[in-house]
Amino acid sequence: MQDTGQLKKEIAMLLASQKLAVLSTQSAEGYAYASLIAFAAGDDLQTIVLATPRATRKFANIRNNPRVSLLIDDRSNQDTDFHDAKAVTVMGMASEVAVDAGRNSLAALYLEKHPYLDDFLRSPTTAFIQVSVLRYYLVSRFQEVMELHIRDENDLSVI
């Protein structure tokens, strides 16, 4: 577990195995707000992409405070989860990107995982969100937590 490469691999595998994440945002009043959302992650673990209708509370929250957190896990709702399940908590900065921006690689990333969400993604009312990951916390064996730093918190370039 000490090996960075191995930790990265373990996180990447967990991200690849799941379609949905729990996204936590913060309201203007300071309340935490959790919602289930489709996601896709880049191979380099630098970026996670999401899409949401602009009218949603989560989108308003992101506009208010781009510091978000995501939870992705492989639990199966069985007793065995207590020793078997893994979960990764992601901390990052969210920002909206145009679906057609650049070489469109982020949209391709999203659609590769969720091809049936093509229309949804391209709807003018949908916001395409890029989360620049600061760090991951991987929880396994019930209590073991390893931290992987992707960016420095003070790195302003991500905002």
Added chain:
Amino acid sequence: MKTTFLLSDIIRADADAFGGKAIALFRLHEAGFRVPATVCISTEAYKLFASANGLQEKIQLELHRKKFSDLRWEEIWDSALRIRSLFLRSRMPESLARDISKNAEKNFRNSAVVVRSSAPEEDAAETSFAGLHESFVNIRGVEPILEHVKLVWASLWSDRALLYRQELGLDIGKSAMAVILQELVSGDVSGVTFSLNPTDVEEGVVEAVYGLNQGLVDGAVEPDRWLLHRKKHTIKEHIAPKREKCMLPEEDGVILKDLPADKVNRAPLGPDEVSTIYGEAKRLEEFFGKPQDVEWTKTGSDFFILQARPVTARQDGAADDKRGWYLSLHRSHENLRKLRVKIEQVHFPAMISEAEELAGTDLQLLPDAELAGEITARKAIKEKWTGIYWEDFIPFAHGMRLFGRFYNDTLSPADPFEFVELLSQAPLMSVKRNAALRNIAVYVQQRTDLQQYLAAEAYEEIADAEFNRLMDDFISQYGDPFCSTYGDKACDDSRRSLARVIMQMAGSSNVGTERQNNAGTHKENLETQFFEKFKKGANRDQAEDLLDLARASYRLRDDDNILLAKIEEQFVIALQEGRIRLKQRGIAAADLLSDDEVMRCLTAREFRPGARRRMEQAPEQENRQIKARQLLGQPAGPGIGRGRARVIHSTSDLAFFIKGEILVCDAVDPNMTFVVPLAAGVVERRGGMLIHGAIIAREYGIACVTGVPDAASLIHTGDEVTVDGYLGIVTVGHQRGTNSRHDVEK
């Protein structure tokens, strides 16, 4: 559901339901061989019990704390003890208890039984692993039978079974254990017959002892052994041991008794009996179609088969398979009693006098060649004692384990390691050593001038005679802890390190008060509770004896290291003298030479060791990208401690230990324990509840987590660490809103 069957109730030889042992008895019974009255409890009963108590998931959690391959045998033993405790403390579903009780009562009434394991895995394959699971002899009455059934179930997860889990195909989700209740036939003579000697295909073997077979199987009683011609059934050789003891039923258990004089000189079987008994095993071989390993007993002329299983080749495993050695650490009470006498009366006095004798030699007077000889001699002495350490001292630690199981079987406490509290009675040598250091610290605290010298590290200038005397006394009594095991420090330098530790102690406001676990009254209560269970004669004696043995085991396992270190110190001192002379001769790199090179340089003046680069310790490749946030280990010392980490890579790091830090290391060497009273918590990679770090931390009431993989590389000196000694969790990193200063609560 029917879970309990007589042999005559069994319809087909279903090993999955009844286990290999039960099925062998079933077939023997059917064929008309004489076996004792037997009741079989099917694997279904195990499954009902396990699922009613959520045991599967609890076992999973216990065994998934870390990768199984990372677990040391000591940790496996600890896990097995916790699992055993889970079984003991779980209730049997009522209908199940009724089913077993009804059959036990009907078939045995008040007569004694043997409660035996009958694992489906154990005898199923060609490979049988005898003795991985447990059996209990002379159990009487429904309640005790039910309790022992639970213990047999638990032995599906014994440390031995876990070591051989792959060969056994042990699977937490699927594996289950069947049990046999067998009427106890209190034989005059019992034994084991191999219709085929596993080491010689031309031979068969009969082994016999007076009394119960338990003595033979446990290794407590040495049997008479006959080798026979397989074809002719005639005796080739009789190997008679020194007959001393026999195992007999006593109250509710078994006891090892001295053999009466008339039996000491008489073999338990005559030659004709040996041949007849061997013939029985051959009949069984014919019946089963495979060579058999048969346990039997006889009373008068009545001969009973207790169990039969296929003979298998010994499982020696690969050369690096240490499992056999681990299994050999399971020692009987009798064996440990003898070992204790040897350690206390032979080894320890010899170590003390040997170290003293060595210390008496004035090395400076020796010519170079003689000094080289002295180094060689001391190295040999050191190696001799290291050998004895592995052979006798480490196995003696099993005394604690033996008592722990006994204590848990008797009281089934919520904390399966509660028994450890009973073990510390006489102060450990390292605790006494720490107290002596504290006395020096108290002296220093009262003298500011002395403190100034020490703070300036102007150690040589200290003229305070009393201080110097205290230091000399300390070192002559306990050895210099910086100058032994690791030998990575010149012994003169190490005094400076010791002085630094004393300054840390003196800097503490409460140095005068012993910070030790105040569990005194609690301990007395535990002891009273324990002995209340043993009002009666022989059992009471046995309980007292076992506790006494365990206390000796606990104490000696600490003391032996201190004594070994004193021997090692003498070797290091001689080597040191050699290096000093080489340096005077202009060999600048003398400190970097190996022991052998130092000796060669001393004996042959013309020998010039090759040039070498100073091995700079490469600055640890700091990996800032990955960070341990929360690590899992074993909760080895209850309490919570918070502070900055001090990671110990070598003894010299100890000199920089600051009061209130968390001691983080690969393994707490007993010679390191003098900084433990300064620590707010202890974290170590090596796992176990009964290892030195854990023992000393418990003595001082300091939070301790052991068995954290890569602890010393994942945690860095200066990291803010919280040690949760209740749950076995180490949290690394700052915690907002908490005081960054160390605080320790109990």
